Amino acid sequence: MKLRDRVAVITGAGSGIGRSTAHLFAEQGAKVVIADLKLEAAQETCEMIRKSGGECFPVQVNVSKADEVQRMYEETLRQFGKLDIVYNNAGVPLSPHNIEDITEEIFDHIFNVNVKGVIWGCKYAVPIFKMQKSGGVIINTASISASRPRAGxxxxxxxxxxxxxxxxxxxxxxxxxxxxxxxxxxxxxNTPMLKGFIGERDEQEAKKMYISSIPLGRLAEPKDIANAALYLASDDASLVTGSILDVDGGRGI
Structure with missing residues (x-):
């Protein structure tokens, strides 16, 4: 029970990495705020956790909207009285695009969610952490593409x-x-979001292409990322900050 009695907010927790991490955090004793753009998906995750004996509540949030992120934390404090862990996991994909095909709409959508969403997630969590005077943990989902991007x-x-x-x-x-x-x-x-990266390509062929570039020979599973998040959120990583943990099967080598 590495997260016993801690309160964790996880964005994008209605599916994929976020859902798997929410389950694992709850299993490890955390009270989890299930935040997602789709309220129904957040509710589904929360219901699964409650059936397993975990404690959680769902909240709908568009992480690119500062006022909605602020409201998410206000609701967290009302429900659980404190905040210990923030996992800024919500993000959106991009199917292969040549740079000349990038529109202002595409750019804004990617940066609003993937960058502003993380910034707001940090901005409104930090004052709570400072007020509590007991530290805190912020985990952000980046991507191995930050250091070794694929074409497009x-x-x-x-x-x-x-x-x-x-x-x-x-x-x-x-x-x-x-x-x-x-x-x-x-x-x-290997989540539903992967189709957003594949785009109009043949799904099985695209997956084979991805796998061929990963030395350990498989895609990541949500649990792989959840396990990494658990380590980073726990006291096992109490001297770890500023680190970027590659969970990539060797892809970044």
Whole structure:
């Protein structure tokens, strides 16, 4: 029970990495806020956790909207009375695009969710951590594409590079308050979101292409990322801040 009695907010927890992490955190004793753009998906995750004896509540949030993120934390404090862990996991994919095909709409969508969403997730959590005077943990989902992008990922890779740099900057800024800030770089993860990266390509052929570039020979599973998040959120990582953990089967080598 590495997270006994701790309160964790996880965005994008209605499916994929977020859902798997919410389950694992709850199993490890955390009270979990299941945040997602789709309220029904958040409710489904929460119901699964409650059936397993965990404690949680769902909240609908568009992480690119500062006022909605602020409301998410206000509701967290009303429900659970404190905040210990934030996992800024919500993100959106980009199917292969040549740079000349990137529109302002595509750019804004990717950066609003993948970058602003993380910034707001940090901005409104930090005052709570400082007020509590008991430290805190912020985990951000970046991507191995931040350090080793594939062709056609341009704007997506740039958004995840921003998350990496933000993570390192905030780790320095917040160290005096014992607030740890870390990130995870997943390789392609076997979730519904993967189809958003594949786009119009043949799904099985695209997966084979991804796998062929991963030395350990498989896609990541949501549980792989959840396990990494658990380590980073727990006291096992009490001296870890500013680190970017590659969970990529060797893809970044």
């Amino acid at each position: 990922q341009n704007v997506y890779a740039a958004s995840k590079s921003a998350v990496v740099t933000l993570t390192k900057s905030l780790a320095m800024e917040l160290a005096d308050y014992q607030i740890r800030v870390v990130a995870i770089n997943p390789v392609a993860v």
